[in-house]
Amino acid sequence: MWRLSMPMSSLLSMRPLRYAMLSLSVLAFAPSAVAAPPAKSLKPRALAAKPTGRELAGDAYVERIVVKFHEGSRVRLRDQQLVALSSDRDAAERSLLAGRGLGDARLEADLGHVTSLLERAPRIGAMARLFDEAESTLEARKASGERQSGEQLADLNLYFEVPLMPGTTSERVADLVAALNGLDGVEVAYAEPPPEPAMVNFGMDAAVRSLLAAADLPPVTPLYESNQGYLNAAPGGIDAKYAWTVLGGQGQNVKVVDIEGGWRTTHEDMPDLFHMGGTQYTDQSWRDHGTAVLGEIVGARNAYGVTGIAHQAKAGYESIGAQSTASAITRAATAAGLGGIVLIELHARGPSDGTACSCNTSQCDYIAMEYWQANYDAIKTATANGVIVVEAAGNGSADLDAPAYGSAFNRNTRDSGAIFVGGSTATTRLPMCWTNFGTRVDVHGWGERVYSMGYGNVFGASYGEDQFYTSSFSGTSSASPIVVGAAASAQGVALANGRRLTSTQMRSLLRANGTPQPANTRQIGPLPDLAKVLPKVIAGDY
Template sequence: MKASFLKNRVTRTWMMGLCLMAAPAAQATSVSVLDPRLPTVKPTSPELDPETPVQRLVVKFHEGTRVRVRGGGLQVVSTERNPAERGRMARRGLSEQKLRQDLMAALRVLADVPRMGPPGRLFRQDELTLAERKRLAEERSGKEQADLDLYFEVPLKPGTLAADVNELVMRLNALDSVEIAYAEAATEPAWFGLEVSGQATNTSPGYEGLQGYLDAAPGGIDARYAWTMPGGTGTGVRIVDVEGAWNGTHEDLPRFFYTGGVQFNDLGWRNHGTAVMGVLAGQANGYGVTGVSYGAQVGHEGVAGQSIASAITRAALVAGKGGVVLLQLQARGPRGTRDCTCNTSQCDEVPLEYWRANFDAIAQATAAGVHVVEAAGNGSVDLDSPVYRGAFDRSVRDSGAILVAAGTAGTHAPMCWTNHGSRVDLHAWGEKVVTLGYGDLSSAGEDRWYTGTFSGTSSAAPIVVGAVANLQGIAHATGKGPLEPRALRELLRATGTPQASDAKQIGSMPNLREAIPELLAK
């Protein structure tokens, strides 16, 4: 009965997905009324604990206001406002006079911020590119997308804490023309573990036999089965990893097809990004490791020097329809738990989409047909907690991303520190992942470092990305074209290996042997 239910569920979802894939070309010109964008719920009290380090203050004005950077400052450009935007302003009861008053009030507040410079655009792409991406996403999805040019950032001085800006953020949120204002906490890799150093070796042995996550279910995702199918190594799929740094000269990595943004000059960040790339794309060359989707093209977008939201939009543009963007970062959100005994250093760290700019960037990417996979984070929190004000309630808002938690390698039980909840879609190995970097397996120079201890939702998320890329590669090879992100997400959820019975929901683990026949049957 369970198998029949799952099959019917997948069938219904895939019929909807295939219709969505075909619809834009035929119906784009007939879309006259868009499904409205979900409203933002402003906080009624400061969200971040006073001692939380913060790196920027983000302000978004309401849709239709046409606040822009002009002449070195923020201005209302009413002459560029179209009829739809005028209608959005009217629905909010915002007059031109009120908007201009609120903008001046916001600038006065921002003058008091401990900042590094004046307010600027949060997203780095030019206005025409952002406008065109918005139009295409709306055409394809029939859903209203955010005007990303209404987001602005104020970089904060190093050492700024939430206590320094919490009151200023609340003053901004009190303005009717401001949709949301918040302080963005500093990000870090969603990796849990200790730096280790191993013994140098003179050769690079083969470690593929230790990569149990490649094996058949229930132990692994059965990547080896996918490799036997045309396109099943991720052929023709572009994957862009968004995080801090990578070692592009590692002996077991292919040449990156894209290197965007700026990297941190930091060994810890570099080890992390290199380990992620090894899980994805370690070359099938007889030594080192073999990536889940070793036939895919891989690239990266560095976050040093730009906002996470900006990095997401840049990565999505490069990945393209049917491509995959991987978000490997987490940041401290509101206090959602008092029990972080097994990972105190990352307590209350949450997925990136908690912050509205990141959510809007992800939603626009998935609406444009880009698959987004996001680490759920290692903050030990229940994402269904009311402290998050519905940010992770799928009935309230859904970015379309796949949220990935961490499970044990052997039993599929939640790792004690993994974030969990109804918004989490899938899990994968959160421990004992064999890949590149760190050097505890082989440390004969950084270009030949390998590890057997990569962990966290940072190890789980790229395993899921590999499953997504392999299915998308098979779809390309069999003429199905780009898959609809939500439909592929549901396919993986419905056909995966169930998690161990536990009150913490982390979802199933991908099982490619079960998912592929469902894909091919449609």
Template sequence: MATQDRRVRSPEELIVVTHSTETALTPIALTENRGTESRLTDLLPAGASLVRIFGPANRLASRIAETPHADAGFGADYLNYFSVRGVTDELAAVAERLRADDAVNAAYVKPPAELPIAPSIAASTATDEAPATTPSFEQRQGYLDAAPQGIDARWAWTVPGGRGAGVRIVDVEGAWRFSHEDLRANQGGIIGGSPSSDQGWRDHGTAVAGVISGDVNEYGITGIVPDALIRAVSVFEAGSAAAIRTAADALSPGDVILLELHRPGPRFNFTDKPDQAGYIAIEWWPDDFAAIRYATGKGIIVVEAGGNGGQDLDDAIYDTRPAEFPSTWRNPFRGGADDSGAIVVGAGSPPPGFHDADHGPARSRLDFSNFGSRVDTQGWGLEVTTTGYGDLQGGADEDLWYTDVFSGTSSASPIVVGAVASYQGISAAAGGRKTPEEVRTRLRETGSPQTDAQQRPSSQRIGNLPDLRALNGSS
């Protein structure tokens, strides 16, 4: 029997952030930064190298042209972010050596990123052969239903643009199986990174793709926005911040990036824990925050899993700057001037009785979900039917696998992406796409309200479940 294996993790990442005397992308800034890069490279072990997270220095100006980054005159900040490649051992020692250089503002090791699947859920892979024809599982996708049970995707399908036509989505995680029988249309494949060969990462990415854009046909499941184009970037080899930047450069204003990752945070001293306690959203790390801001500054909607650590993201522990972080770092969970602009997603309970299970009142916070004022909206965190894993339909061929138990902020986030892409498709058909801030504000203002559960009151905010009819101003 196979399980939803989240224990294969992406590698640790060593990140370097340099100082700069310039804020604008001037020739002086480029020359200074290249000199710093050359000097720091000499401090690295043999075979190691610095890689620019935001791509070639001479291409940065054109990529941020006509964005708030250029207008504000701080584009040179993106020159300062590097990852170190070619070092697998003693990363902390290398980071310490780099921090001794006056040009280095920060050098830190990021814990491995993991998949935010509910820690208590294991999906068995069926050993029985798949039937000659896959049946329809669409009625098991309760998240497609009318509010307050679901997001009312079926209503949106009747509205011009409601199936996501013209909207492009990039999923940032680890691996996918785009050859699945229900992922044949509007799938653009992997456009960056090196996909993991691990079954768990592959099943996870396949499940996410199914929720968002599973094909319209007579069998299997149907995605929330089957007309949207979905592509993928892997964090393996690239690292998470570079993967976000790659995704952003492949999209246009109003398109969507999904971040399906979380990391162990400071609550337990960044310790890997099987129960995921203390895991948090990745924007807390400076380079990931910068990459998300890069994307939202280009007008791209970023949807970010809030994490499964059971944490109050308003807790003061997240205000403490690690000594290895940049001196300018501030806790992004406080929002305000330090807001990344991403839509942060919590995990809520499906309606009691769905799939013959009861996880508490519908839309109440599931106990593993992070919460707090920074969390914008929620999706189903359990009982999500989609492609992959094989517990609902298995057999020898992965292309025929389906699941009934996709979970965590992992399952909640693609549900929100589907709602956002549908909203953008409808908005475009009606005259124009919305900005990241407009979309996030609308998700907070509308939707089916969060409810109370025993020891998990609605004051532990995960936000409302999107309601596409209300989101689009219909009732």
């Protein structure tokens, strides 16, 4: 699939500062007040590895500096100043801080150093909280997640950001990041690159491009369901058509929220959306991408266009146009609620793992979003609270087991609970040449030749964007919605049978009940098979 046509510097300049009011909403399963810590001790949260500041290539664009203070410090932003609310610390927080050897004097001094260092950044705005949701909401979610999971979760209120000037490179702020990480009171600081949709650049025909702005009265749209091979039975597809015959198998009562940059909400095959959060980008490449993603999952089942795998699910979106990916994750989790599904349709440029890119070289080294600590902590909090998270593994030809990533993708030491998705060919199920791979990649979907809504290369180019359809959506972007559709189908069946699957249960279920990938040194996992999955769900055998 084609790539964003605008240069990265233009894309960066589109990202406005965030001035939106903080949301006061909470997850349906979160308490209205912060509950007391659970009686039993929690599994400790592992500390994030402090970056050197030079993990990314020097010419990599970065859009913000993220700083997180140590657990227990109770650092908050008050009147645009960092303060440590020492009188508000509970016993557990005092213990955590003491365990780090951090006294109030040292912490106060470090807050001053952080403020001074960030003032030197090439920034375009003031320091702000990284997560938009209200402090009380994040505290409630942390408490409820810890009760349910038995694990200590991050205090997301300890994350702060400074937005950087468009065009800022990693090299320009590397020394600043290193200095921030040299402070005892800082748990982790890093420069974060801008996310992009995880689609592959195959170019757009010039004739099609010239027609994109055309609009006319719509003619009858063909029905493309027979072209959606991923709906078919194994080994080629996930057998969605079988799932539609099972009670709940069309995704009934399941909420799905897509995280990316834009959608064509008025498309003729788009169902009514239950949640429309964040600020969308105006760029059509983002809009076509989001439309194609939702088409695979919830495209309306009718006499025309495409049919979504879980077309009875309730769909929504959370846009990153005016907020960080991490903030979008928490907001999407709030909207999806207990048992709902959040899809992260993004990847970003990470460290080089040394793997050569033989194709899709413009996205070489692009990796999954949870590599960056705030995204990981947001995902971990979501899955601990019963939300299923599906994450595109990325299109960077990267071996996620490589030493370049430390333990970031080692499930034995750092498991967010998310389901990672790789991309395969449509016919052989072999890994696409650009897909990321490794033991962290759980399952795969079609990474090419996916029929869906958007783009207009098979229909609609002459009739207007509301009738755009494509035959060539690609990347881990096209693979991940296939897995989300399978997960929504399985969750719908579980709900119909009085059960509800967690993210880790869903991950195990899909991994254990699929069509294996052909023998290959690059692991991308099996293609889910709903004919195998759903009987296990009905029997409670997972």
